[in-house]
Amino acid sequence: MxxxxxxxxxxxxxxxxxxYYLYWPPILWSLIVILPLILQGIYDLFQHKHTLRRxxxxxxxxxxxxxxxxxxxxxxxxxxxxxxxxINRMFRSIVYQRAKGxxxxxxxxxxxxxxxxxxxxxxxxxxxLNHEDLDPHPRTLVGGPDCKQPYSASIFNxxxxxxxxxxxxxxxxxxxxxxxxGFAHNTGEGSISSYHLKYGGDLIWQIGTGHFGCRNEDxxxxxxxxxxxxxxxxxxxxxxxxSQGAKPGHGGILPAEKNTPEIxxxxxxxxxxxxDSPPTHKEFTNxxxxxxxxxxxxxxxxGKPIGFxxxxxxxxxxxxxxxxxxxxxxxxxFITVDGxxxxxxxxPLEFSNSIGMPLRDGLAFVHDALQGYDLRKDIKLFASGKxxxxxxxxxxxxxxxxxxxxxxxxxxxxxxxxxxxxHSNNCPTGIATQKNHLIKGLxxxxxxxxxxKFHSETVKSFVEFMGATGVNSTHKIKRHHVYRRVSxxxxxxxxxxxxxxxxxxxx
Ligand SMILES: Cc1cc2nc3c(=O)[nH]c(=O)nc-3n(C[C@H](O)[C@H](O)[C@H](O)COP(=O)(O)O)c2cc1C
Ligand code: SF4
Numbered sequence: 001m002x003x004x005x006x007x008x009x010x011x012x013x014x015x016x017x018x019x020y021y022l023y024w025p026p027i028l029w030s031l032i033v034i035l036p037l038i039l040q041g042i043y044d045l046f047q048h049k050h051t052l053r054r055x056x057x058x059x060x061x062x063x064x065x066x067x068x069x070x071x072x073x074x075x076x077x078x079x080x081x082x083x084x085x086x087i088n089r090m091f092r093s094i095v096y097q098r099a100k101g102x103x104x105x106x107x108x109x110x111x112x113x114x115x116x117x118x119x120x121x122x123x124x125x126x127x128x129l130n131h132e133d134l135d136p137h138p139r140t141l142v143g144g145p146d147c148k149q150p151y152s153a154s155i156f157n158x159x160x161x162x163x164x165x166x167x168x169x170x171x172x173x174x175x176x177x178x179x180x181x182g183f184a185h186n187t188g189e190g191s192i193s194s195y196h197l198k199y200g201g202d203l204i205w206q207i208g209t210g211h212f213g214c215r216n217e218d219x220x221x222x223x224x225x226x227x228x229x230x231x232x233x234x235x236x237x238x239x240x241x242x243s244q245g246a247k248p249g250h251g252g253i254l255p256a257e258k259n260t261p262e263i264x265x266x267x268x269x270x271x272x273x274x275x276d277s278p279p280t281h282k283e284f285t286n287x288x289x290x291x292x293x294x295x296x297x298x299x300x301x302x303g304k305p306i307g308f309x310x311x312x313x314x315x316x317x318x319x320x321x322x323x324x325x326x327x328x329x330x331x332x333x334f335i336t337v338d339g340x341x342x343x344x345x346x347x348p349l350e351f352s353n354s355i356g357m358p359l360r361d362g363l364a365f366v367h368d369a370l371q372g373y374d375l376r377k378d379i380k381l382f383a384s385g386k387x388x389x390x391x392x393x394x395x396x397x398x399x400x401x402x403x404x405x406x407x408x409x410x411x412x413x414x415x416x417x418x419x420x421x422x423h424s425n426n427c428p429t430g431i432a433t434q435k436n437h438l439i440k441g442l443x444x445x446x447x448x449x450x451x452x453k454f455h456s457e458t459v460k461s462f463v464e465f466m467g468a469t470g471v472n473s474t475h476k477i478k479r480h481h482v483y484r485r486v487s488x489x490x491x492x493x494x495x496x497x498x499x500x501x502x503x504x505x506x507x
Contacts, residue, residue: 001055001056001057001059002045002054002055002057005041005045005057005058009038009041009042012034012038013034013038016028016030016031016034037058040057040058040061041057041058042057044056044057044058044060044061045057050064071419071420072419075089075417075418081093081111082111082112084418086341086343086386086408086418087386087388087408087412087418090111091388091389092412092418094388094389095388095409095412095413095454096412096413098413098453098454098457098458098461099412099413099450099451099453099454099457100450100453101453101457114485115485115488116485117485117486117487117488118484118485118486119484119485120395120482120483120484120485121391121482121483122391122394122395122398122465122468122469122481122482122483123469123481123483124468124469124470125468125469125470125471126470127470128467128468128469128470129467129468129470129471129472130467131463131464131467133467133472134463134464134466134467134472135463135472135473136459136460136463137154137182137459138155138459138463138473138474139152139153139154139155140152140153140155140380140402140403140474141153141380142237142305142307142333142334142380142402142403143305143333144305144331144332144333144378144379145378146295146298146303146330146331147298147303147304147305147306147333148302148303148304149236149302149303149304149305150305150333151184151202151236151237151304151305153183153184153236153237153380153403154181154182154183154184154403154455154459155393155402155403155404155459155462155474156183156387156393156403156404156405156406156455156458156459156462157178157183157184157185157186157204157382157403157404157405157406158174158177158178158183158184158185158186158405158406158407158410158451159186159384159405159406159407159410160186160187160188160189160204160206160239160241160244160309160405160407161174161186161188161345161407161410161411162187162188162189162190162191162212162252162254162345163187163188163190163191163193163195163196163263163266164188164190164254164258164259164263164267164434165188165190165254165258165345165346165422165432166188166345166411166431166432167427167430167431167432167433167434167438167439167442168193168195168439169430169439169440169442169444169447170411170414170430170431170432170442170447171193171195171196172195172198172199172444172448173414173442173444173447173448173450173451174201174410174414174451175195175196175197175198175199175200175201175203176198176199176201176444176445176447176448176451176452177201177410177413177447177448177449177450177451177452177454177455178199178201178202178451178452179199179200179201179202180199180201180448180449180451180452181451181452181455181456182202183201183202183455184201184202184203184204184236184237185201185202185203185204186203186204186206186239186405187203187204187205187206188206188208189206189207189208189209189210189212189241189252189277190208190212190213190252190254190263190266190267191212191213191214191229191266191267192205192213192229192232192235192266193262193266196234197232197234199448200234201234202234202236203232203234203235203236204235204236204237204238204239205229205230205235205237205238205239206238206239206240206241206309207226207238207239207240207241207297208241208251208252208277209241209251209252209277209278209279209280209281209282210251210252210267210269210275210277210278212266212267212268212269213225213226213229213266213267213268214226214229215268217268219278219282220282220283221282221283223296223300226297226300226301227300227301230297230300230301230302230304231301231302235301235304236304236305237304237305237306237307237333237334238297238301238304238305238306238307239306239307239308239309239334239336240281240293240294240297240306240307240308240309241308241309242280242281242308242309242310243309243310243311243313243338243356244309244311244338244342244344245311245338245339245340245341245342245356245359245384245385246340246342246343246344246347246351246352246356247344247347247348247351247352247355248310248311248313248340248351248355248356249279249313249351249355250279250347250348250351251276251277251278251279251280252275252276252277253274253275253276253277253345253346253347254267254274254275254345254346255274255346255423255424255425256272256273256274257272257425257434258425258433258434259271259272259273259274259275260272260434263434281293286324287317287320287321287323287324288324288327288328290308290321290324291324291325291328291330291331292328292330294306294308294330294331294332295328295330305333305334306332306333307332307333307334307335307336307379307380307382308332308335308336309335309336309337309338309382310335310336310337310338311337311338311339311340311342311356311357311362312337312356312357312361312362312365312366313355313356313357315365315369318365318366318369319369319373319506322369322370322372322373322375322506323373325373325375326373326375326507331375331378331379332379333378333379333380334379334380334381334382334402335366335370335379335380335381335382336381336382336383336384336405337359337362337363337366337381337382337383337384337401338356338359338362338384338385339356339357339358339359339360339362339363339383339384339385339386340355340356340357340358340359340362340385341358341359341385341386342356342359342384342385342386342407343407343408344422345422345423345432346422346423358385359383359384359385359386359396360395360396360399360498361498363381363383363396363399363400363401364399364400364494364498366381366400367381367399367400367401368400368498368500368501369501369506371400371500371501371502371503371505372501372502372503372504372505372506372507373504373506373507374503374504374507376400376503380402380403381400381401381402381403382401382402382403382404382405383396383399383401383403383404383405384404384405384406384407386408387404387405387406387409388406388408388409388412388458389458389461389462390458390459390460390461390462390463390464390465390466391462391465392404393458393462394462394465394466394469394477394481394482395482395494397474397477398477398478398479398481398482398494399479399494399498402474406458409454409458410451410454411431411432412454413447413450413451413453413454414429414431414442414447414450414451415429415431415442415447415450416429416431416432417429421433426438429441429442430442469481478495479493479494479495479498479500480493480494480495481493481494482494484497
């Protein structure tokens with residue numbers, strides 16, 4: 001192919017030259033096409049990175065082009081309703097419809113094969129409740145006995161996503177949506193920026209292992225800086241991040257190209273360098289010290305609710321945490337359980353695919369452990385991991401959640417098209433990029449309405465769903481309400497799959 005390319009280049013140039021010589025100048029226009037091809041071919045011949053392009057100059061580029069276009073062609077022309085990862089078309093569409101306030105009913109029946117193993121559903125009641133008789137905006141009060149400023153949280157909130165992973169316009173729109181809809185916005189580990197404060201939406205300030213926003217130069221925790229931000233009126237709760245489902249045990253990653261001077265200043269790091277948060281917190285080296293850190297944050301924040309987020313890994317470590325709560329008498333006000341199926345701005349593939357317990361298993365375990373050590377009554381449980389619909393919320397309440405978080409659902413409500421470029425700084429929808437020309441396209445006012453609408457329509461669908469099962473409160477949703485087909489001829493309830501632990505059973 002290399003010889004053919006050289007022959008093609010020489011022959012084309014000679015042919016153009018002869019035609020020009022024979023007094024037909026318009027032939028020069030053909031150089032607009034021929035010259036770039038020849039230049040591309042010469043570049044391909046002399047570059048050393050891609051064998052395919054060296055061996056097949058110009059043509060080899062087509063292969064990379066097709067690789068790039070493949071997901072887009074698949075998404076737009078081939079993908080069925082139940083295809084498409086990480087979030088299939090059916091769920092992407094329902095988020096778009098709810099965010100736009102468009103018709104969100106479906107014609108003709110389910111597209112899911114209800115006989116396939118793994119299919120899950122809830123059984124309705126002949127005593128289904130009237131929608132008007134149900135609380136349209138259920139909330140949960142977070143704050144144990146040591147909390148001085150309990151927070152009444154919506155049952156559906158914006159999960160942690162930092163300014164850095166997301167653009168300023170995305171943060172503005174999410175916080176504006178939270179303010180409009182009366183729900184909470186988790187800052188992610190990238191600290192609090194002016195964009196988190198402009199619309200006054202309730203904030204859950206997340207403290208990651210990098211301590212961004214409350215760190216000394218060497219990355220250690222700075223109590224004074226913490227207190228300054230923790231006392232902000234918008235900050236309603238504080239969440240210590242131990243791990244997230246997409247990369248537990250890794251720590252956050254901010255790619256260098258997304259680390260602009262503004263973001264670097266907020267985080268207290270060098271601009272345009274890749275920022276890797278350490279995998280663990282330096283402030284504590286065992287679970288008891290972790291409890292003392294919780295108490296320290298509680299004192300420094302004048303008693304705001306303090307919790308931690310984790311994806312369940314080693315189960316014994318979690319029971320150790322429960323024992324440490326008993327030994328020290330210090331309890332968090334809430335725990336967020338994230339599932340291995342969770343999303344991220346950037347993570348190594350092995351971590352996303354193969355480390356960390358999936359949400360439903362992790363949540364049931366955490367609820368049961370707290371119940372077994374008789375700690376559950378003082379601690380609220382938040383759940384995150386592909387929660388996009390009312391049924392997704394319902395089955396997690398059955399497993400013990402008090403409230404839910406959504407990250408990617410909220411991104412979809414902002415217009416994310418699942419182009420999967422979040423880590424590359426080239427997000428075409430202006431959500432997960434720091435490039436101004438892309439960010440400009442994201443209309444903040446419009447997206448505020450969409451985020452608020454997605455939230456309210458999802459909560460509404462959950463409340464109606466709950467009413468259909470004859471239940472009038474999230475606390476009354478039990479494991480026996482949810483069914484799973486475990487083989488072609490066997491069905492089990494969650495109560496059978498995740499047997500309940502009695503209160504105080506492990507004490
Ligand atoms: C772009 C992006 C950035 C994220 N940043 C953080 C973060 O800073 N801290 C954190 O604990 N989780 C982070 N997450 C994880 C989410 O908060 C959430 O736990 C996870 O995505 C599961 O929710 P989902 O399935 O609704 O997306 C991020 C997720 C995404 C998609
Ligand atoms: S559109 Fe693509 S790059 Fe942008 S946030 Fe969505 S998945 Fe990430």
